[in-house]
Amino acid sequence: QLQLxxxxxxxxxxxxxxxxxxAVSGDSINDAGSYWVWIRQPPGKGLELIGSIYFLGGTHYxxxxxxxxxxxVDASKNQFxxxxxxxxxxxxxxxxxxxxxxxxxxSGFFDYWGQGTLVTVSS
Amino acid sequence: xxxxxxxxxxxxxxxxxxxxxxxxxxSNIGSNAVNWYQQLPGTAPKLLIYSNNQxxxxxxxxxxxxxxxxxxxxxxxxxxxxxxxxxYCAAWDDNLNAWVFGGGTKLPVL
Numbered sequence: 001q002l003q004l005x006x007x008x009x010x011x012x013x014x015x016x017x018x019x020x021x022x023a024v025s026g027d028s029i030n031d032a033g034s035y036w037v038w039i040r041q042p043p044g045k046g047l048e049l050i051g052s053i054y055f056l057g058g059t060h061y062x063x064x065x066x067x068x069x070x071x072x073v074d075a076s077k078n079q080f081x082x083x084x085x086x087x088x089x090x091x092x093x094x095x096x097x098x099x100x101x102x103x104x105x106x107s108g109f110f111d112y113w114g115q116g117t118l119v120t121v122s123s
Numbered sequence: 124x125x126x127x128x129x130x131x132x133x134x135x136x137x138x139x140x141x142x143x144x145x146x147x148x149x150s151n152i153g154s155n156a157v158n159w160y161q162q163l164p165g166t167a168p169k170l171l172i173y174s175n176n177q178x179x180x181x182x183x184x185x186x187x188x189x190x191x192x193x194x195x196x197x198x199x200x201x202x203x204x205x206x207x208x209x210x211y212c213a214a215w216d217d218n219l220n221a222w223v224f225g226g227g228t229k230l231p232v233l
Binding site: 045046047048049060062063064096105106107108109110111113114115116 | 125155156158160166167168169170173174179211213215217219220221222223224225226227
């Protein structure tokens with residue numbers, strides 16, 4: 001059974017960089033049929049896809065966040081990571097990592113999710 | 124403001140049926156498949172319906188999905204108290220070049 005677990009600081013200061021890691025267990029991150037994604041949910045609000053990465057390293061970012069986001073993969077540790085720069089209070093959210101199951105990022109679905117981690121942006 | 128439009132709330136009593144709508148446009152629902160996610164209180168979303176009307180293994184048959192034109196629907200029959208959750212629709216948007224979600228529909232089971 002595939003499992004994903006987010007980790008990282010729960011508090012980040014405004015203008016600094018948010019860094020999170022998602023550890024994948026139960027399967028290899030090198031699964032050719034999978035993309036690995038980050039999704040966030042501000043308190044009391046809906047879901048927003050941040051971006052995705054393919055095991056070969058190809059990335060796709062939400063255009064609205066693209067200038068501030070970097071997603072990378074470390075296959076040797078079976079994990080992938082998110083960095084978001086210049087954060088503000090508007091970036092306060094529960095951050096989920098998930099697997100996208102589909103041949104292309106534009107098709108398929110998100111079938112496995114981490115439990116989520118709350119990141120608060122505050123001084 | 125979400126790209127896909129859902130009613131903010133729906134309601135039903137145990138045993139009843141309820142339908143949740145999801146309205147989009149030609150660039151998302153009109154040209155791509157719709158997925159539905161269920162988010163129980165305090166938990167991560169869970170895939171409920173994929174490719175408009177397919178149920179993953181383990182999802183009860185009383186959950187069903189449909190799509191027509193630029194709108195999609197999630198139907199729940201025989202409502203149970205454990206169905207009390209937030210429900211989100213999602214689709215790829217060809218213009219935005221991104222996955223977009225509905226704003227979510229809160230479903231209390233009264």
